[in-house]
Amino acid sequence: MHSAKLQNMWNDALLNNMQRIGKEGVFIVDFEGNIVRANKNALVAFGLDEKIYQGRSCFELFRLSYDEDSTPLDKKELPFSVTLQYGKTIENKLLGVAIEMKPLTWLSVSTQMMPISDLKYVIISFFDVTEIVTKSQKLEKRKNQLDALLASIDDMIFEVSATGVILNCWTNDKDQLFYEPSLFLGKNLEALFPGELGCSFVALIKDSLSQNKSLSMDYQSPVQTNSGLWYRMQARPIYSSKSKVAVIITDITNRMKIEEEVRINEQKFNQAFLHSGLGMALVDTEGHCIDVNKTLIKMLGYDLSEMARMSCCEYTHPDDLLLVEENIKKLKSLESESFTIKKRYIHKEGHYIWCLLTMSTVFNQQGSPVFFIAQVQDITLYSKYVQTLQRNNRQLEIATIDLETKLRQLEEFNQIVAHNLRGPAGNIQMLVAEIEHADNEADRKECLQLLQSSSDGLIAIMEELIEILEVRGSKSLPFEECNFERLYKKTIQQFSAEIYAKSAVIETNFEINAISYSRIYLESILHNLIGNALKYTIPGRKPHIYIRSYVEEGKSCLSVSDNGVGIDLERHGTHIFKFRKTFHTGYDSKGIGLFMTRHQIESLGGRMYVESEPDKGSTFYIQFN
Amino acid sequence: MTNLRIAIIDDDSIFRFIFSKMVKKFPDVHTEVIGFEDGLQALNYFQANKEKSETWPDMLFVDINMPQMTGWEFMDEVCRLELDYVKNIPVFILSSSTSLADIEKINEYHFIDDYLVKPLKKTSFMELLHQYHHKTARVIKKPE
Numbered sequence: 001m002h003s004a005k006l007q008n009m010w011n012d013a014l015l016n017n018m019q020r021i022g023k024e025g026v027f028i029v030d031f032e033g034n035i036v037r038a039n040k041n042a043l044v045a046f047g048l049d050e051k052i053y054q055g056r057s058c059f060e061l062f063r064l065s066y067d068e069d070s071t072p073l074d075k076k077e078l079p080f081s082v083t084l085q086y087g088k089t090i091e092n093k094l095l096g097v098a099i100e101m102k103p104l105t106w107l108s109v110s111t112q113m114m115p116i117s118d119l120k121y122v123i124i125s126f127f128d129v130t131e132i133v134t135k136s137q138k139l140e141k142r143k144n145q146l147d148a149l150l151a152s153i154d155d156m157i158f159e160v161s162a163t164g165v166i167l168n169c170w171t172n173d174k175d176q177l178f179y180e181p182s183l184f185l186g187k188n189l190e191a192l193f194p195g196e197l198g199c200s201f202v203a204l205i206k207d208s209l210s211q212n213k214s215l216s217m218d219y220q221s222p223v224q225t226n227s228g229l230w231y232r233m234q235a236r237p238i239y240s241s242k243s244k245v246a247v248i249i250t251d252i253t254n255r256m257k258i259e260e261e262v263r264i265n266e267q268k269f270n271q272a273f274l275h276s277g278l279g280m281a282l283v284d285t286e287g288h289c290i291d292v293n294k295t296l297i298k299m300l301g302y303d304l305s306e307m308a309r310m311s312c313c314e315y316t317h318p319d320d321l322l323l324v325e326e327n328i329k330k331l332k333s334l335e336s337e338s339f340t341i342k343k344r345y346i347h348k349e350g351h352y353i354w355c356l357l358t359m360s361t362v363f364n365q366q367g368s369p370v371f372f373i374a375q376v377q378d379i380t381l382y383s384k385y386v387q388t389l390q391r392n393n394r395q396l397e398i399a400t401i402d403l404e405t406k407l408r409q410l411e412e413f414n415q416i417v418a419h420n421l422r423g424p425a426g427n428i429q430m431l432v433a434e435i436e437h438a439d440n441e442a443d444r445k446e447c448l449q450l451l452q453s454s455s456d457g458l459i460a461i462m463e464e465l466i467e468i469l470e471v472r473g474s475k476s477l478p479f480e481e482c483n484f485e486r487l488y489k490k491t492i493q494q495f496s497a498e499i500y501a502k503s504a505v506i507e508t509n510f511e512i513n514a515i516s517y518s519r520i521y522l523e524s525i526l527h528n529l530i531g532n533a534l535k536y537t538i539p540g541r542k543p544h545i546y547i548r549s550y551v552e553e554g555k556s557c558l559s560v561s562d563n564g565v566g567i568d569l570e571r572h573g574t575h576i577f578k579f580r581k582t583f584h585t586g587y588d589s590k591g592i593g594l595f596m597t598r599h600q601i602e603s604l605g606g607r608m609y610v611e612s613e614p615d616k617g618s619t620f621y622i623q624f625n
Numbered sequence: 626m627t628n629l630r631i632a633i634i635d636d637d638s639i640f641r642f643i644f645s646k647m648v649k650k651f652p653d654v655h656t657e658v659i660g661f662e663d664g665l666q667a668l669n670y671f672q673a674n675k676e677k678s679e680t681w682p683d684m685l686f687v688d689i690n691m692p693q694m695t696g697w698e699f700m701d702e703v704c705r706l707e708l709d710y711v712k713n714i715p716v717f718i719l720s721s722s723t724s725l726a727d728i729e730k731i732n733e734y735h736f737i738d739d740y741l742v743k744p745l746k747k748t749s750f751m752e753l754l755h756q757y758h759h760k761t762a763r764v765i766k767k768p769e
Binding site: 414415418419420422423424425426427429430431433434437443450453454457571 | 637639640642643646647689690698720721722723724727743744745747
């Protein structure tokens with residue numbers, strides 16, 4: 001007993017000393033796991049009463065235990081249990097223990113066999129490491145977050161020293177690095193990238209540190225096979241350190257491509273804008289010019305500052321304002337994206353310029369109009385040419401009609417010569433032959449008489465032809481003011497006997513009093529038409545003649561209507577105004593009148609036509625030039 | 626002595642006179658000329674004598690350029706009125722026109738034998754009369 005008592009005393013002394021040394025908690029348990037001794041730290045840690053702790057089971061105290069990975073531990077796996085079973089010493093086993101409903105307390109536990117005489121005891125010593133474990137867990141969490149962050153970026157991030165030595169590297173995609181990190185970590189950038197590029201890197205890092213701000217440079221991949229790739233290197237001071245920077249490498253190949261395209265497009269537009277043969281302007285939504293090209297300046301006479309100050313309405317012809325405003329309104333309201341109109345600009349010097357204006361809208365990303373592009377084409381010359389062309393065409397048309405008329409007249413003359421002139425001439429030839437071979441005086445005499453009348457007829461036709469030819473050759477006939485009423489009265493006098501004899505009624509309606517025309521022709525025309533109307537009457541029907549002058553399609557016209565025999569136009573329509581054509585037997589007619597009348601009218605650029613019905617009457621219409 | 630009856634449609638009375646004189650000089654044949662001033666007169670005659678074949682002419686000469694009705698209009702009327710016997714005798718155009726347009730127009734009328742140009746040469750005219758007179762008195766043509 002003495003030795004046992006001594007042993008207990010020794011134990012107590014040991015335990016208390018231990019308590020003094022640090023915060024270590026100690027249990028001594030017997031072979032069943034029941035507590036034999038505990039120091040103060042252990043009692044505090046597990047909330048045990050000093051007086052009644054002895055005999056408590058450690059299996060019960062450590063009932064809810066977990067290992068590092070928070071896996072629940074079985075009774076047999078508990079460190080002191082392992083030591084009890086196998087006599088094994090366990091050092092610094094991390095154990096999460098649930099004590100009295102509190103959050104897990106993390107303990108670093110060591111166990112060791114302690115045989116006393118022939119009895120087996122285990123000494124359990126532990127430190128509360130909850131604080132360290134929690135910190136470590138927090139760190140782990142942050143590391144995970146960092147990894148997640150890295151995974152979300154495409155860039156490569158390096159930690160680089162002030163002298164250009166790569167200290168660390170992070171990337172989501174290891175392939176981006178091209179090399180194993182071991183090949184470049186701890187190496188100098190100047191060594192890794194010999195030549196200008198390495199020097200530029202280091203210089204940028206130094207500048208970034210000295211200026212304490214983020215700096216960047218773009219470079220083309222130094223690797224031959226990747227020369228199409230572009231990168232941006234960003235050196236960013238790390239605020240906690242004065243001797244290190246974060247270097248961020250970003251693949252900007254796509255951005256460069258897009259920027260290049262944008263640059264080319266911009267260039268294209270600029271070239272087109274500056275050197276266009278059209279006047280061009282960028283116009284803001286209020287109608288002020290933001291930019292104009294040389295062509296427009298030259299066209300309108302204002303310089304950019306003037307056009308920027310003035311509203312576009314100020315140099316637009318007042319009559320075209322409404323048109324321009326309406327169209328711009330449509331652009332603003334997105335009703336249309338562009339328009340083209342013909343308008344007049346006011347030149348700085350005051351004169352007007354006819355232009356073709358095309359205006360289109362440039363939108364921002366939100367789809368609202370930012371400004372307009374105006375393209376202006378001076379069409380003054382064009383308009384002038386069109387006018388000239390139209391005038392020439394008109395003249396050509398007139399000339400064509402004139403030529404066609406002449407050609408038709410020529411064909412008619414050919415007919416006249418063939419039929420009317422060769423006829424009597426042929427007769428003469430035949431009669432001469434007859435006279436030559438006549439066997440008696442009576443025949444010869446008869447033939448001579450016929451010869452006489454043939455030659456008379458020939459001369460008569462020749463004279464008529466000469467008269468007609470005079471009509472055609474008389475382009476230089478003097479035009480004078482011809483009063484219809486006066487000429488009509490003069491004509492009527494010549495026919496007074498016939499009018500009296502036939503009790504003819506003549507009615508006039510001169511809606512236009514006078515025209516400028518050849519008086520001789522107009523007299524002749526009236527004479528022929530009134531003469532015809534008085535000649536081709538129906539016996540027993542009182543002749544009624546109606547003469548009217550009027551304007552139709554902008555041309556002066558004259559019509560003469562009668563209620564006479566009329567003409568069967570279906571039969572004679574094609575011959576009506578031809579030489580020596582007669583349509584009625586029993587009237588003294590040679591078929592010259594209408595032919596002459598038509599020729600006189602046509603020779604002065606007019607035209608003549610007829611409406612008629614047999615037994616009802618005729619109306620002759622004359623359209624003067 | 627055989628008979629030769631010739632019809633002429635021409636508004637020129639002097640020509641008709643000379644034509645008759647020429648026909649009368651055709652030897653050994655009793656000739657007769659029926660003259661018409663214009664196509665209408667002739668049409669009326671042919672229409673009236675449609676059934677009296679003894680009045681029908683053996684040959685027909687037609688001028689082109691006539692008032693009221695041209696030679697061509699006369700031909701059209703003959704066709705329209707179906708005066709087939711007129712088409713069956715030798716028909717000639719007799720015109721002072723040497724215009725090709727006129728000469729070629731006879732091709733539109735298959736029953737027209739020839740186009741003669743005024744003035745007529747006595748010898749060639751006699752030859753023509755001779756030639757046609759020595760064919761059968763009535764030349765029967767194929768129907769069209």
